[in-house]
Amino acid sequence: MSTPFDPAHQQASTVCLPPGDWITVLDCLCDHFKGIGRDQWLDRFSRGRVLDAEGRAVAADLPYRRGMRLHYFREVPNERPIPVEETILHCDEHLVVADKPHFLPVTPTGEYVEHTLLRRLIRRLDNPHLVPLHRIDRHTAGLVLFSSNPQSRSAYQRLFPERRIDKRYQAIAAPLPTREFPLVHRSRLEHGEPFFRMREVEGVANSETLAEVLEKNGNLWRYGLSPVTGKTHQLRVHMAALGAAINNDPFYPTLLEGEDDYERPLKLLAQSLGFDDPLTGEKRYFQSRLSLDW
Template identity: 65%
Template sequence: MTLKRLSAGGVGSSTVHLPVGDWTTVLDCLCARFPAIDRDTWLARMARGRVLDAAGLPIGPAHPYRAGLRVHYFREVPAEPRIPFVERILHCDEHLLVADKPHFLPVMPSGEYVEETLLSRLARQLDNPHLVPLHRIDRLTAGLVLFSTAPASRARYQALFRSREIHKRYEAIAPALPALEFPLRRATRLVPGEPFFRMCEAPGEANSETRIEVLERRDALWRYGLEPVSGKKHQLRVHMAALGAPLCNDPFYPELDGRHRREADDYARPLKLLARALAFRDPLSGTERQFRSALTLTF
């Protein structure tokens, strides 16, 4: 059986197949499987029709438990913060959407963000529950994000990223590096650091590479052009910090500061990193496609 993806307001549901157990109701099973979500929260979701069976029909508190039952539910975050910046659609056709993401807005629902994400906003705006990002950029990074708008052609575009056939270009503002000669190449091994959400360079064979050039020099700060050959987490931020030029307003590198917590977001101090351009040969039409962000980084 092929299941149509369910949505609420354009936002796709999460799905769980109930495990083997001795629960009486679906509600009992969900409470045991997700201990961080209390029973009253599940009851409230059920009352609003936000817990569904495989056919898309509402599941109530008395619905009998059955191992293997497919249950769809919609994540909610109480008092989710409103991010006061607006995304912009630069291109949209039957296969692709290109959006300009503002700083601070996550691409995908995760953790404390569900509705206030680029995917959720665009899915609601276009009424397209099949919208899927083909890649991601950090919440604190601004710029281009490419989405698939149709499941039938999605794999062709995803393959471009796996085979590194997408040319990505970033801009950043960071301290001057007058002692170095540009353009230069930074190739190092990146591994998880401490805390868990940071990355760090480590000895060993390189698994990341960035090409770096200087676009503009202004006394103590320069504008850099960054081209990631690989796509490791936080790669550009780690490489620049390792060179001695951490990106302006970076709360993670070279050291953590208080702004790594969401409640400490300072909207007047965005991370000076912008996904400026994307270029690739379209796998369907064979034409060369180029997209450029309309956003800018200011010194």
């Protein structure tokens, strides 16, 4: 018996065709995704990389129909390798815990598809069912928790929105001698410009971070950061707002242009994860083997 198609497991992207007057699905896709050339789409169709809702390969001349659902596989020609290597800290029938190095994206995004933590782990473990239960941004190093079993996935996914998981980070940044620690910083975060940067705005707080000082070393301090919420770039924005942007941050407080400098990683580490296992009640605790040097 064949396995039913599941685009999430096979890392396909999905598009629902918008309203328009196109003749074929190829015409629609070319117009909708202007960054992908017609020849590239034709190549994908010829290799069976564009599928219908049931997972069957479709032809480029298939007539366009509004609302049609298609699955396609993202590809980046000449994708640049990322010269870092992840470590698997734990693997069982339900969970995989990986130590992600700086600069490696968790999931395919932008110019990165194959050189992502998810794709690497799928290949290493030969498990297409892997799904990240949370994410840390590309510049941050440390722990990422994956579900390896669709049957138990929802139980572990609920840990995060229900705030039943203890996440602790470390960061290296400038001293804040005029502030009293530990302190709690709350603010409202929204997407800014460019779209991938966050900013603090007026309004009801939707983000909260507990910060404490772990170690002092001259003109640098090591901070312990515990995010109560999980907004994009939350710790980076909050530290910058406090007056101590995290060392080597290319986004905050100022956006820096240029390619990655592997000698100057962001000094932010997802250091530990702790929770009560939702299936067994067992206390689980994982700690990164990575560290932030001064």
